[in-house]
Amino acid sequence: MDESLAQWFAQEILVHEEALVRFLTRTWPYPSDIHDLRQDTYVRIYEAAAKARPAQPRAFMYATARNLMTDRVRRGRVVSIEVVGDMEALNVSMDAPEPDDNAATWHELKRLANALDRLPDRCRAVVWLHKMEELTYPEVAARLGISIKTVEKQVSKGIKRLAQFYLQNQPLGEPPERAGRRTVEEESHG
Numbered sequence: 001m002d003e004s005l006a007q008w009f010a011q012e013i014l015v016h017e018e019a020l021v022r023f024l025t026r027t028w029p030y031p032s033d034i035h036d037l038r039q040d041t042y043v044r045i046y047e048a049a050a051k052a053r054p055a056q057p058r059a060f061m062y063a064t065a066r067n068l069m070t071d072r073v074r075r076g077r078v079v080s081i082e083v084v085g086d087m088e089a090l091n092v093s094m095d096a097p098e099p100d101d102n103a104a105t106w107h108e109l110k111r112l113a114n115a116l117d118r119l120p121d122r123c124r125a126v127v128w129l130h131k132m133e134e135l136t137y138p139e140v141a142a143r144l145g146i147s148i149k150t151v152e153k154q155v156s157k158g159i160k161r162l163a164q165f166y167l168q169n170q171p172l173g174e175p176p177e178r179a180g181r182r183t184v185e186e187e188s189h190g
Contacts, residue, residue: 005050012057013045020061028069037072041065115165119158126151127158 020041024034044064045057054060116124122144129140130151137151144151 005046008049008053008057009042009046013042013061016058016061020065023062024065024069027066033072037065037068040068044068111166112162115162118165119161122146123154123158123161126154127162130155 017038021034021038024037024041025031028034028037041061041064044067045061048054048060048064116127119127125144126140126146129135129143130137135143137148137155140146140151141148
């Protein structure tokens with residue numbers, strides 16, 4: 001084991017363990033995964049630092065944790081609204097003193113998550129894939145087994161509904177019950 005690497009790791013990464021755990025706890029919706037995420041983050045950092053030490057270790061730690069969570073979401077094809085809302089919060093500025101300093105942004109992300117949750121299932125899935133995962137209309141259509149025309153209509157419908165939500169200045173709150181929403185089958189005909 002490289003003693004200088006171990007010393008660097010202890011001095012530059014492990015000293016931020018409490019902040020890393022706060023960051024993971026705040027951004028990852030499954031508390032039972034926090035320990036594993038922390039350890040996986042450390043492994044990735046250690047392996048990367050063995051090749052080349054990052055110039056800004058703390059920022060590298062947050063970026064590594066963010067990338068790890070993004071990988072887990074993609075691997076699990078999770079489309080949970082809590083994860084959707086929190087993924088934007090994972091972007092940590094290199095100059096930011098702490099990732100939890102921006103309460104206004106957090107509030108807006110919660111409003112966006114609430115607005116997205118109000119969309120019908122298919123519409124939300126189409127908007128998520130196109131806007132968040134940046135898939136093209138044909139890619140979204142292939143992934144969901146629908147026509148490109150349906151994707152176009154659902155994106156348009158979703159963006160209009162999100163805009164209406166914001167224009168109505170809805171207060172932040174719990175998402176509405178799913179009762180009264182159209183089913184995926186009904187959406188495919190409308």
